Amino acid sequence: MTKSSKTKFDIRQSAPGKMKSIGGYLELQLSRDSEYYPAMxxxxxxxxxxxxxxxxxxxxxxxxxxxxxxxxxxxxxxxxxxxxxxxxxxxxxxxxxxxxxxxxxxxxxxxxxxxxxxxxxxxxxxxxxxxxxxxxxxxxxxxxxxxxxxxxxxxxxxxxxxxxxxxxxxxxxxxxxxxxxxxxxxxxxxxxxxxxxxxxxxxxxxxxxxxxxxxxxxxxxxxEGIDYKACRYRRNSNFMYLHDFLVNHNDYSFDASNVNAPMVYPFSHPSTSLREKLLAKRIYVATYWPNVYSWTTKQMYEYYLTSHLIPLPIDHRYSHLDMKRIINVLKNLL
Ligand SMILES: Cc1ncc(COP(=O)(O)O)c(C=O)c1O
Incomplete structure (x- = not known):
């Protein structure tokens, strides 16, 4: 193909206030349905x-x-x-x-x-x-x-x-x-x-x-393309699965009767080595929040939470099988 025979598109960006362009290459296709909080x-x-x-x-x-x-x-x-x-x-x-x-x-x-x-x-x-x-x-x-x-x-x-x-x-x-x-x-x-x-x-x-x-x-x-119902369901289901196994080991007690697709399962335990041991098994858990160490003193509850609270992942990517893997690692450590 010679240079001159190459197809050239006249791509006009659809800038605000400008008429919508027609033709050109195909844009990234995402399924568009509705957001979770459309009125916000x-x-x-x-x-x-x-x-x-x-x-x-x-x-x-x-x-x-x-x-x-x-x-x-x-x-x-x-x-x-x-x-x-x-x-x-x-x-x-x-x-x-x-x-x-x-x-x-x-x-x-x-x-x-x-x-x-x-x-x-x-x-x-x-x-x-x-x-x-x-x-x-x-x-x-x-x-x-x-x-x-x-x-x-x-x-x-x-x-x-x-x-x-x-x-x-x-x-x-x-x-x-x-x-x-x-x-x-x-x-x-x-x-x-x-x-x-x-x-x-x-x-x-x-x-x-x-x-x-x-x-x-x-x-x-x-x-707009997320299946919120499915995400919510998986979070609740994974959370309750972990809770059944961990409730009696968890320092942090909470009412689990009304969970609404929480972010993570908050597992608090006196051991300070759980985080590292989970990481070694490629189970990644964050620290909420490193800045709290410099904002508080060692005697404060917030300091304890930062070092001992292990936020276990329960999101839509995971099934009960994945939760079982987390439990199996923890079981050997508790
Ligand atoms: C508790 C909490 N609130 C607010 C924020 C801020 O959210 P964003 O990163 O969207 O600004 C974060 C983390 O970034 C957070 O952990």
Missing amino acids: IRLNTGRNALEYILKIRGYTLIYLPYFTCEVIMEPVRKLDIQYRYYTINEHMEPVLDFELGETECLLYTNYFGLKQEAITGLRRKFKNLIVDNSQAFFSEPVQDTDTFYSCRKFFGVPDGAYLHLASPARLKLERDVSVNRFSHLIKSIDLGIEQGYQDYVANNDVLQQNPIRKMSALTHAIL
Whole structure:
């Protein structure tokens, strides 16, 4: 084929406000159905959803749990809002030894997706409650409560957040573009999860100090193609399977009668070597959250949780057979 005989397409980008292009190459085909929270505000990250709330509400001080991820500090520092940390008890609920002023708010994390009842109780006490449902995608917002979600903790997307804002006020935002944060997700299919890990770390890093934007079209498209019912079912089923075996070994006791597709199975045990031993068997478990070591002292419950809590994976990728493999490894160690 000569150079001149090559087919050339006149590719006109479908930029906002421009007429849609026709023809050209075929785009990536994704099945598009519906999102889980179609009525919520779509944003680029969970931390930026917190920024959105803080901007709209104009809070002057925020109470934060010691037991949370350090990225939560990004909007607090950016907006130069005063903050105070609070401790949690053995049920992972706030120790309420403070009052909230009119312009002050309390941020509470729905830990592992198991704290919906605690949130209902907190909401009765405080109107200025903000719920971080980053670990509780399937937990609906409690009525009239500002609540945000981070999509990448539950699904194969690099970013994306939903915000339920109990106010009609809105910020005008540009749309984010997340095409350059997808390499770990693409590698996970073609090369395997482990081969994509370095990219995952790098793509997490680029989320830092990212301006608050609308959710990207790509992340949105992927979120429209997820079978949420199946994901929810698998999480619940895997969670209960692990619970049956581990309930009597678990330091952290919780009510498992109302689980709603939690993020992970939180297994807390006096042994400090479980994490390493699981990793040696290629069972990867995170530490929630390394920053807590520098925020707390060794005597604090949060410090203990960070070193002893093993978040076991229960997500939609896994069946009872995989859960059995986890149990078999743990059995030899308990
Ligand atoms: C508890 C918790 N809240 C919020 C966030 C922030 O979510 P995102 O990464 O979407 O900003 C994270 C982790 O990143 C988290 O672990």
